[in-house]
Amino acid sequence: xxxxxxxxxxxxxxxxxxxxxxxxxxxxxxxxxxxxxxxxxxxxxxxxxxxxxxxxxxxxxxxxxxxxxxxxxxxxxxxxxxxxxxxxxxxxxxxxxxxxxxxxxxxxxxxxxxxxxxxxxxxxxxxxxxxxxxxxxxxxxxxxxxxxxxxxx
Amino acid sequence: xxxxxxxxxxxxxxxxxxxxxxxxxxxxxxxxxxxxxxxxxxxxxxxxxxxxxxxxxxxxxxxxxxxxxxxxxxxxxxxxxxxxxxxxxxxxxxxxxxxxxxxxxxxxxxxxxxxxxxxxxxxxxxxxxxxxxxxxxxxxxxxxxxxxxxxxxxxxxxxxxxxxxxxxxxxxxxxxxxxxxxxxxxxxxxxxxxxxxxxxxxxxxxxxxxxxxxxxxxxxxxxxxxxxxxxxxxxxxxxxxxxxxxxxxxxxxxxxxxxxxxxxxxxxxxxxxxxxxxxxxxxxxxxxxxxxxxxxxxxxxx
Ligand SMILES: [Zn+2]
Numbered sequence: 001x002x003x004x005x006x007x008x009x010x011x012x013x014x015x016x017x018x019x020x021x022x023x024x025x026x027x028x029x030x031x032x033x034x035x036x037x038x039x040x041x042x043x044x045x046x047x048x049x050x051x052x053x054x055x056x057x058x059x060x061x062x063x064x065x066x067x068x069x070x071x072x073x074x075x076x077x078x079x080x081x082x083x084x085x086x087x088x089x090x091x092x093x094x095x096x097x098x099x100x101x102x103x104x105x106x107x108x109x110x111x112x113x114x115x116x117x118x119x120x121x122x123x124x125x126x127x128x129x130x131x132x133x134x135x136x137x138x139x140x141x142x143x144x145x146x147x148x149x150x151x152x153x
Numbered sequence: 154x155x156x157x158x159x160x161x162x163x164x165x166x167x168x169x170x171x172x173x174x175x176x177x178x179x180x181x182x183x184x185x186x187x188x189x190x191x192x193x194x195x196x197x198x199x200x201x202x203x204x205x206x207x208x209x210x211x212x213x214x215x216x217x218x219x220x221x222x223x224x225x226x227x228x229x230x231x232x233x234x235x236x237x238x239x240x241x242x243x244x245x246x247x248x249x250x251x252x253x254x255x256x257x258x259x260x261x262x263x264x265x266x267x268x269x270x271x272x273x274x275x276x277x278x279x280x281x282x283x284x285x286x287x288x289x290x291x292x293x294x295x296x297x298x299x300x301x302x303x304x305x306x307x308x309x310x311x312x313x314x315x316x317x318x319x320x321x322x323x324x325x326x327x328x329x330x331x332x333x334x335x336x337x338x339x340x341x342x343x344x345x346x347x348x349x350x351x352x353x354x355x356x357x358x359x360x361x362x363x364x365x366x367x368x369x370x371x372x373x374x375x376x377x378x379x380x381x382x383x384x385x386x387x388x389x390x391x392x393x394x395x396x397x398x399x400x401x402x403x404x405x406x407x408x409x410x411x412x413x414x415x416x417x418x419x420x421x422x423x424x425x426x427x428x429x430x431x432x433x434x435x436x437x438x439x440x441x442x443x444x445x446x447x448x449x450x451x452x453x454x455x
Contacts, residue, residue: 116284118265122242138351141265142286143165145351 017043017065019087019094020077025050028060031080034153035073043067056083075109076153078102082135104129106137111152117142156452160271161279163287164328165355172296172329178448179297179441186221186444194455195224201254202228203246204281205237205261210417210439211281215258215290218446227254247273256454259283277453285319291416292325294445298438299375302412306330310372312339312365314397315379315422318346322416323379327352331359339373341365343395345386368397370407378415378422400424407432414438 023031028047032038037045043066053059069077069086077084078100088096108124119125119141126140138145156171185192200219204212207230216226227250229235236246243266247257251274259267260281267280267287282288300306311330313323317340327348330336338360340348347364356362370376378399386392399413404427407413415423415435427433 112265114264116262116264118243118261118263118269118283121263122244123269136351139265141268142263142284143163143265144286144349145354 013092014044014046014063014065014089015092017063017067017089018069019089020062020064020081021059021085021087022053022056022083023060023062023081024083025056025058025060027080028062031060031062031077034076034080035067035069037064037067041067072109074100075103075106079106079110079135079148079151079153102129102132102135105140110137112139112142112144113146113150113152114139114142114144117144156449157455158277159453160267160277161289161449161453162267162271163280164289164292164325165287167289167329167332169332172293172332175293175445175448175452176297176300178452179293179445182444182447182451183441186447191221191223193223194451195219195222198224198256198454199254200224200226200228200256200258200450201250202226202230202258202281203235203250203260204228204230205232205243205259205266206282207231208260208282211260211291211442214442215279215281215446215450217443218450219256221443222447222450224255224450228258243270244273251276256450279449279453282321285321285324287325288321289325289329290442290446290449291322292329293449294438294441295322295326295377295414295416296329297445298414298434298441299412301441302434302437303374306336307334308336309333309374310337310339311375311377312341312370312373313377313379314341314368314399316346316381316385317342317348317379319382319385320346320379323348323377324352326377327356331356333360335360337361337363339363339365341368343381343386343391345391346381346395368403370399370403370411372408373411374408375412375414376407378413378419380418380420380422396421398422398424399427401426401430404430404432 046063048061050058051061084100086098087094106127111125112119127137130136130138130145135148136145212230219226247270257278258281259270261283264284264286266283267278271278317323386395411432412434413432417439
């Protein structure tokens with residue numbers, strides 16, 4: 001990391017919360033929407049777009065003060081940013097760091113995009129990973145297969 | 154290979170051996186059905202027949218199958234008169250009935266309904282049609298009819314025509330056929346009602362698939378016609394362009410030993426004059442529904 005970048009990150013350091021690193025370039029805003037972070041959210045949110053990255057060229061980074069991530073949140077992050085790294089911050093220190101992982105089955109994470117699917121009328125949505133690259137999900141109930149742009153968070 | 158105690162939800166996950174065991178048992182049931190026998194193997198067993206969408210034909214076929222096996226049938230054929238009309242979920246209906254029955258047969262307008270039911274209960278569930286998704290017992294009787302006529306399924310070319318997007322019988326039959334060797338699937342439909350892309354991808358892994366740009370019936374060993382419902386195509390002009398009709402002139406172009414099938418009821422897709430042609434097998438196909446459903450029920454419950 002260059003000295004200049006280090007300084008910038010220092011300025012933006014948060015006290016308690018999370019940093020989502022290695023978000024694909026251009027996906028930061030979508031990720032915030034998916035996590036339900038909108039104008040009603042009270043904590044400080046910093047969104048860094050087009051951050052130079054050694055491995056992927058450019059990336060986005062999100063820092064959220066006063067928010068933790070549930071299992072379902074993490075699965076949503078994995079759907080939007082499959083290579084994201086989560087840094088958990090307590091008292092300005094990274095206490096935990098891990099990569100998100102997309103499970104084989106997503107239960108109650110996203111809706112089936114088919115309005116006529118029984119899972120949109122009762123019960124819980126459940127989708128399986130059909131293909132990982134490019135990502136395709138198949139509904140456990142109506143058996144339809146969806147590409148990423150069709151996912152309904 | 155055993156279907157004992159299992160659900161019968163979709164042709165997607167079925168394998169050739171399972172299908173062949175049902176076809177073999179259907180043959181035995183057929184000779185008993187021809188003699189109008191009532192067997193005793195399902196004595197004391199109850200089947201709940203839950204039709205959330207009216208389909209007299211399919212319901213009667215399942216009902217006679219169970220009764221010919223000596224079993225009892227409860228249930229409803231009109232959701233308006235059931236607890237469903239009071240807002241009860243499918244989940245709760247299944248839970249309320251599961252202690253009383255040995256088998257559920259479910260027809261529902263929503264895709265995935267039978268699968269949901271199967272996840273709710275340990276009682277086996279047969280899918281009698283879930284929205285536009287699957288209708289696997291129809292696929293079994295279609296295959297049985299084909300096998301009876303052609304003596305084989307391997308190597309056949311099957312042309313499916315009509316509403317391929319919402320046509321659950323076409324979906325189930327396609328997957329079931331794809332489990333056999335050297336099968337070729339041909340599709341012809343109006344552009345708005347093509348086979349779903351993900352299904353074509355799946356099917357291409359197992360057999361040859363061809364989408365036709367005109368109604369060319371000349372290569373097919375089986376021509377499988379389906380109805381195009383008016384409500385599927387909003388614009389009346391487009392609907393007029395989309396509908397097709399198989400009459401003697403079209404049949405003229407079919408192979409001499411081809412079969413013409415249709416999961417009835419038909420509207421105008423097949424002209425009445427075609428009924429007299431010996432290649433028309435749709436009434437035979439419908440008749441086969443009972444012995445094949447006897448075989449499915451028996452495979453699951455015996
Ligand atoms: Zn679905």
